[in-house]
Amino acid sequence: MKINWGKGIAIAIALFMAFILYFVIKVQSDSKYDNDLVVEEYYKHDARFDEEMIRAQNAQDLVEKPTITNAENGVTIVFPAVFVPNKIKGKVSLYRPSNKKFDFEIPISISNPSLLIPKSNLVGGQWDLNIEWQYEGKEYLTKKTIYIK
Incomplete structure (x- = not known):
């Protein structure tokens, strides 16, 4: 053939x-x-994008911004001293881009200006932190990427 x-x-x-x-x-x-998708309900999340930008701008407009430090015992979030700690409400969302099974949230309920996320809760690698918080009716959003060794 x-x-x-x-x-x-x-x-x-x-x-x-x-x-x-x-x-x-x-x-x-x-x-x-x-x-998998990064966000389960992508279109609902996208519809709230304007609200998210307003909260992020509120946080950007602060004179003193929350500080996020990566220490040996974990990740410490220190809120500005001008805010009364027990009036700060919200949540800290930790996203692991490589594996959504490690994602978790921590409610913000503090009596001093700092919040510690223990290193035992964090697997080594990249983490995306979203701090969604409210103080006296005004909403804020702070985002940061951290690396855990």
């Missing part, structure tokens, strides 16, 4: 399509290749 150039091109295209299909099926079925 002789293969001319027309049949050769058709065979090459068919083999290429089979090759691509094999990898698509492999990536979709193998749990090693996790392709």
Whole structure:
């Protein structure tokens, strides 16, 4: 049987399509290749983007901003001294970009201006911190990326 150039091109295209299909099926079925969304309800999250920008601008407009330090015993968040600590309410969300199973939230309920997140709760690597807090009816949002060793 002789293969001319027309049949050769058709065979090459068919083999290429089979090759691509094999990898698509492999990536979709193998749990090693996790392709989850960063945010579960993406469209709801996107609809609230304007509110998020207002809260972030409120935090940016502060003269004294919360400070986030990475120490040996954990991550310390120190709120500005001008705020009464027990009037600060909100939550600290910690997101692990590489694995959503490690994500968690901590409510802000403090009696002194600092909040400690113990290192025992944090796996080494990159973490995205979102501090959503309120003081006397005004909402703030502070975001920072930290690296744990």
